[in-house]
Amino acid sequence: MSDRDKLYETLKNAKDCKSLLKKNLTDELFEQLKDKKTKFGGSLADCIRSGCQNLDSGVGIYACDPDAYTVFAPVLNKVIQDYHKTSSVSHPEPDFGDIDNLEFSDLDPEGKLIASTRVRVGRSHDSFGFPPVLTKEDRVNMEKTSLEALNTLEGDLKGTYFPLQGMSKEIQSKLTEDHFLFNDSDRFLKAAGGYDDWPIGRGIFHNKDKTFLVWVNEEDHLRLISMQMGGDLGQVYARLVKAIKTLEKKLSFARLPNMGYLTFCPSNLGTTLRASVHIRIPKVSALPNFNDICAKHNLQARGIHGEHTQSVGGIYDISNKRRMGLTEIEAVQEMRIGVEKIIELEKSLQ
Numbered sequence: 001m002s003d004r005d006k007l008y009e010t011l012k013n014a015k016d017c018k019s020l021l022k023k024n025l026t027d028e029l030f031e032q033l034k035d036k037k038t039k040f041g042g043s044l045a046d047c048i049r050s051g052c053q054n055l056d057s058g059v060g061i062y063a064c065d066p067d068a069y070t071v072f073a074p075v076l077n078k079v080i081q082d083y084h085k086t087s088s089v090s091h092p093e094p095d096f097g098d099i100d101n102l103e104f105s106d107l108d109p110e111g112k113l114i115a116s117t118r119v120r121v122g123r124s125h126d127s128f129g130f131p132p133v134l135t136k137e138d139r140v141n142m143e144k145t146s147l148e149a150l151n152t153l154e155g156d157l158k159g160t161y162f163p164l165q166g167m168s169k170e171i172q173s174k175l176t177e178d179h180f181l182f183n184d185s186d187r188f189l190k191a192a193g194g195y196d197d198w199p200i201g202r203g204i205f206h207n208k209d210k211t212f213l214v215w216v217n218e219e220d221h222l223r224l225i226s227m228q229m230g231g232d233l234g235q236v237y238a239r240l241v242k243a244i245k246t247l248e249k250k251l252s253f254a255r256l257p258n259m260g261y262l263t264f265c266p267s268n269l270g271t272t273l274r275a276s277v278h279i280r281i282p283k284v285s286a287l288p289n290f291n292d293i294c295a296k297h298n299l300q301a302r303g304i305h306g307e308h309t310q311s312v313g314g315i316y317d318i319s320n321k322r323r324m325g326l327t328e329i330e331a332v333q334e335m336r337i338g339v340e341k342i343i344e345l346e347k348s349l350q
């Protein structure tokens with residue numbers, strides 16, 4: 001039996017698998033798509049490997065490259081609609097709002113609850129595939145293309161690139177512990193080829209104060225990140241938008257009119273924007289309906305060392321859950337309004 005058929009058989013035989021892949025990849029779709037290839041040479045097997053090998057996946061499918069969103073649309077569109085809770089696959093034109101006149105600034109002016117604020121987006125070069133179809137040479141070439149653009153940034157975006165290759169374990173651990181750097185510990189991403197040729201082509205670019213950072217070749221080709229201590233969402237967001245607009249003039253990013261910016265994981269499509277606070281909410285998080293409260297405000301709660309980690313000391317990473325079907329400024333506003341409600345509730349429970 002071929003590798004592809006074995007993967008599908010494992011998925012089909014899985015009894016308690018709740019992934020969106022399992023739900024949406026029917027026999028009929030599998031037959032329709034199993035021999036198709038993208039422009040970058042990617043296959044259905046490349047897309048579903050992680051979800052078939054990790055039956056506890058929530059999503060279970062990655063796009064092997066930007067073209068997968070067209071070639072494998074019959075299954076990916078269903079997953080996208082399920083994940084983003086939309087009745088069609090559609091996305092508005094980008095709108096970052098007027099960053100010189102934002103109607104929000106510090107979400108915690110007294111500095112009592114919010115430890116830090118971070119906003120990130122993912123961006124993909126339209127001329128390169130995603131991890132399953134990349135060669136070592138592609139990774140090195142892509143790193144070079146990214147760096148040429150990053151090295152032209154000026155002012156508070158000006159920074160230095162630190163490749164992972166040759167970086168000491170101590171520095172890597174310290175940067176990770178301080179929430180600045182990524183690592184290779186996500187088994188879902190690993191199975192999808194996300195760590196192939198590790199650490200070649202990977203690295204982190206950041207300004208002197210580590211308030212603007214770029215992850216190169218982590219899950220996505222680029223993750224643009226703005227972060228700082230405290231709750232000044234306005235400052236953090238404005239800095240990120242400045243970076244996006246500058247880099248867009250220098251690089252060509254993968255985008256589709258109905259999906260927005262394209263990312264490796266379909267969960268990140270659209271704005272690709274995740275705005276989060278690390279916030280101390282011991283009372284609210286102890287409520288039995290904490291998850292329902294987050295869901296009501298379209299928020300997601302994560303542990304403080306990222307997705308799939310636990311909370312430490314009642315501090316949670318609270319962020320917008322929706323990234324698709326709304327504009328960038330709307331995604332940030334959704335997080336802002338939700339976090340304000342959570343703060344109000346925490347204070348009322350003191």
Ligand code: ADP
Pocket residue numbers: 116117118120176178179180181223227274276277278302303304305306307317
């Ligand atoms: P993403 O999908 O946004 O890259 P992860 O959940 O994997 O997110 O988190 C990446 C890193 O960013 C982790 O180290 C996490 O602790 C850190 N992080 C996320 N939000 C914040 C925040 N508001 N303040 C400080 N660090 C943060």
Ligand code: CIR
Pocket residue numbers: 050056057058059060061188189219265267268307
């Ligand atoms: C899953 O399906 O659960 C994993 N592939 C993770 C999905 C969302 N997270 C991500 O893209 N980082």
